[in-house]
Amino acid sequence: MNKYISSMLFVIGLSAHMLAQQSAIYTNDLVLYNQALELYNNKQFLAAQNLFDKVKNTSHDENIDADCTYYIANCAVWLNQKGADQLLENFVREYPTSIKRNAAYLDAATYYFDNGKYAYARKWYDKVDESNLGRKEKEKYNFNNGYAYFKIQRFNEAKKFLNRVEDSPEYSAKAKYYLGFIAYEGDNYKEADKLFDEVKDLDQYNKNLSYFQSDMNFKSGNFQEAINEGLVQLPKSKPSERSELNKIIGESYFNLGQYDKAAPYLKEYKGRKGKWNNTDYYLLGYAYYKQGEYQNAISEFNKIVDGRNATAQNAYYHLAESYLKTDQKQQALHAFKNASEMDFEDKIKEDATYNYAKLSYEIGNSFESAPKVLLSYLDTYPNTEFEDEIKELLISSYITSKNYKEAMDLLEGSRNFADKEVYQKVAFYRGIELYNDANYQEAIRYFDKSLKESVNPEFTARTIYWKAESDYLLNNFDEALIGFKEFQGSQGASSTKEFKHIDYNIGYAYFKLKQYPQAATFFDTFSKKSEIDNTRTADTYLRLGDSHFISRKYWPAMEAYNEAIKKDGPDADYAHYQKAISYGFVNKPNKKIKDLEMFLKTYPRSTYRDDAMFALGDVYISEDKIQKGIDAYDRLIRDIPRSSYVSKALLKQGLVYYNGNKGERALSKFKKVVAEYPGTEEAIQAVNTARLIYVDLGRTNEYATWVRGLSFVDVSDADLDNTSYEAAEKQFIENNDNAAISGFEKYLSEFPNGLHALKSHFHLAQLYFKKGDKQTTIPHYEYVLQKERTEFTEQALARLSQVYLEDRLYEKAIPILERLESDADYPQNIIFAQSNLMKSYYQLVNYQKTLEYADKVLANSKIQKEVKSDAKIFTARAALQTADMTRAKKAYAEVQKIATGELAAEALYYDAYFKNLEEDYKASNETIQRLSKDFSGYRLYGSKGLVLMSKNFYGLDDAYQATYILESVIKNFTDYPDVIDEARVELRKIKAEEAKTNSSIQTEQ
Secondary structure, three states, rough: HHHHHHHHHHHHHHHHHHHHHHHHHHHHHHHHHHHHHHHHHHHOOHHHHHHHHHHHHOOOOOHHHHHHHHOOOOOOOOHHEEEEEEEHHHHHHHHHOOHHHHHHHHHHHHHHHHHHHHHHHHHOOOOOOOOHOOOHHHHHHHHHHHHHHHHHHHHHHHHEEEEEEEEOOOHHHHHHHHHHHHHHOOOHHHHHHHHHHHOOHHHHHHHHHHHHHHHHHHHHHHHHHHHHHHHOOOOOOHHHHHHHHHHHHHHHHHHOOOOHHHHHHHHOOOOEOOEEHHHHHHHHHHHHOOOHHHHHHHHHHHOOOOOHHHHHHHHHHHHHHHHOOOHHHHHHHHHHHHOOOOOOHHHHHHHHHHHHHHHHHHHHOOOOHHHHHHHHHHHOOOOOOHHHHHHHHHHHHHHOOOOHHHHHHHHOOOOOOOOHHHHHHHHHHHHHHHHHHOHHHHHHHHHHHHHHHHOOOHHHHHHHHHHHHHHHHHHHHHHHHHHHHHHHHHHOOOHOOOOOHHHHHHHHHHOOOHHHHHHHHHHHHHHHHOOHHHHHHHHHHHHHHHHHHHHHHHHHHHHHHHHHHHHHHOOOOHHHHHHOOOOHHOOOOHHHHHHHHHHHHHOOOOHHHHHHHHHHHHHHHHHHOOHHHHHHHHHHHHHOOOHHHHHHHHHHHHHHHHOOOOHHHHHHHHHHHHHHHHOOOOHHHHHHHHHHHHHHOHHHHHHHHHOOOOOOOOOOHHHHHHHHHHHHHHHHHOHHHHHHHHHHHHHHOOOOOOOOOHHHHHHHHHHHHHHHEEEEEEEEHHHHHHHHOOOOOHHHHHHHHHHHHHHHOHHHHHHHHHHHHHOOOOOOHHHHHHHHHHHHHHHOOHHHHHHHHHHHHOOOOOOHHHHHHHHHHHHHHHEEEEEEEEHHHHHHHHHHHHHOHHHHHHHHHHHHHHHHHOOOOOHHHHHHHHHHHHHOOOHHHHHHHHHHHHHHHHHOHHHHHHHHHHHHHHHHOOOOHHHHHHHHHHHHHHHHHHHOOEEEOOOOO
16 A cells, blocks of 8 residues: 555656646747747748747647648748648648638638739638638628629629628728629629719729719710710829720710811720720721811721721721822722622622722723623622713723733623624724734634624724734735735725835735735835835835846836935845846946945945855956956855855856866865765765866866765766656645655655755755644754755754744754854844844843843844844843843833833833832832733733732831732732732731731731
């Protein structure tokens, strides 16, 4: 018992000692905890957090641990520390029964609410247990929760909480204000007005209510009340509200039709986030429009880009009207077109279509031809009051549009129009168009169509004339002569511009038919007309001289040639040469010699120099002035070594020596002819004459040895050779082409190196060319060209180059053309060579050579208008490719003066292009308008011109025109992908820039 008591006393004593220790520790923790709590209540959150953390680490009391964890997390919230929300979550999870759990949620929500982080606040309010809150806490909870929902624009949830405190003494006014705003945003203006009215006497809210009430009146259609409220509020409004109030006042005046008052307020609107939208621009634009301030209206309307609604359609229509009022018809055309393509308001669509059709007729249209637009209007609105007016324009448009191909298609397929006279004229002009494109056969087809509707006598006469011209250029000279004579005698012919040249044309037709006396009669008649131009007069005297010359009337021929020389035209050298030759036929050799010598001094660069030198040699020999004759031949051989007369001159020298009994010197000349011109007629004659010399000298063995070494002479087969060739040649002379081909082919198979191989190859090539079998001609022409210069060389060069050019084998064509250029006797072949070298080098991207040959062509005074036009266009194109803009601009300006058709369209486009580069946007657009009016049929340049026009308009600050044109190009010109790509790039660029100030514009991502 005593022992037990002693033991118990020991235990009690030990426990008391331990309890005393624990009590000391607890007391110490409590002191620190209270210090931390005091710091927390004094909002010294970082110090408090550190001390709570220290207490928690030393405490062994679960309640103190829980409280410390709560305050540590709360301090993290107030200090905005990373992971604060996680600390609160950890507290709730570790101490689920803590009485501070609800307070933790509420405190976190309140902190985020007070700091304006309403989405965060909402997260914590959702965790609060509302049932554990006191009355005041519950009111604050409901208002804050409602306000947080309000601020994140979840108005339905906001109303639920704000309605709970609508009668609260503390929160009632606030709740009603925000409930009123929710009703305002929901367009429940009656409820909003009631709630706002209940708090209007409170200064802290009244300052905003005028704005809301003004806006509500506006939205309710009470525009005068909206103006009154807005004008009261405007002077004391905040900057953020001032813009909106200006918009409300301006739109209210607008809706009351007081546009002069509306404009200043509408202009002061700053837009949402600094951007206007299409409707904003429309309102201000229309206000200006109604006041007659059309340029200001345009400045606003043309900012409406990407419009796709009734407002946009209305804006584009009034934009077009404003353009018309300021005489900007091209811009009006585009705006009317845009409005006509929208289906929101039928009356605007119809009126816009009518105006679009009229303007298309008046100024032209690059998108579609004026006749097509006018017909489309009649098809769409068959009962229009403007039917007679549009039909009248339609009649005229077929002519003025100059897009005759499409006009013919429309005329032949139109349900609305069948005027025979218009058909006659359009078919005629389409024929002329084809004639200018050198498509003579197709031109005749349209001339025949025109003649079937012979309503207008003048056009009937002109059609007969141009059909005859087409026949003439197709070498149908009989038909041409009939046509020219029919024209001359037709009713209405005398009043046409073609009539004054008809004798000239008839003269040429007779000339081509080799009816020279008749030709001379008409050329003589024409030469006596005073109104003809100098160039044609000079040519007339030439042909008159030729007609007399061929008819052996040499004195009249010389008189005509003298007149041609006086005119000093491009062929004066030819006239001089022919006059000199004529003296030989009237037995005036000394005059012939004198004129030939004068010719060589006067025309040192003439293509007839070799003719003159050879003729001079001949006349000296005939006058027994042997040495002078030999010298004249030597001069030809020395100065013009590639002339076709060289072989003839050498042969003549040989014959002169032979006739003068100078056998060895004769043989030397004959052998040179044979060696340098094998297979030619001169070579064959040289062999035959040499044979006589060898026989006279008794050196027949030497002759035989020499002849055996000649590939083109086979003595033993000479008779067979000649017989076989003559059989083929007979068929050739009689125009039996197929038999001639068979004969020449047979001859060459039997005598591949025969006496007549050269001529056979040439004739075969010509026959195959005539049949259109161009590829088969190539080896035959090449055989001719492998030989030295002959009478066939020049024509073979011209024809073979033509074959290669037609197949676009420019690498093969160029060396042939270069040889033709250097070897040709005929001026037209030199021009042909140079002009096609120019084109070939361009196709091979050798622009320097292109320019070099273009300069050569232009330096020739004898070139035709078409060739000159080609040379200038290739100069311009090559200069453009080499970035020589100055030269390109100058060349295109020259092209404009002489070009027709597509070349004229190209020249006009580049005229506009250079003006754009110089930032002369208005002048550039004026040129493009000419392009669309006069050359709408050339769609490539029409589309390129439109893209250029869009750049001009953007340079002129007209974003609407720029974007609309580009969108229309993309829609209407899909057959030109390169143009479409450029248009898309420009459109993206412009829209990206405009989207910076216009919120209605959708940009590509």
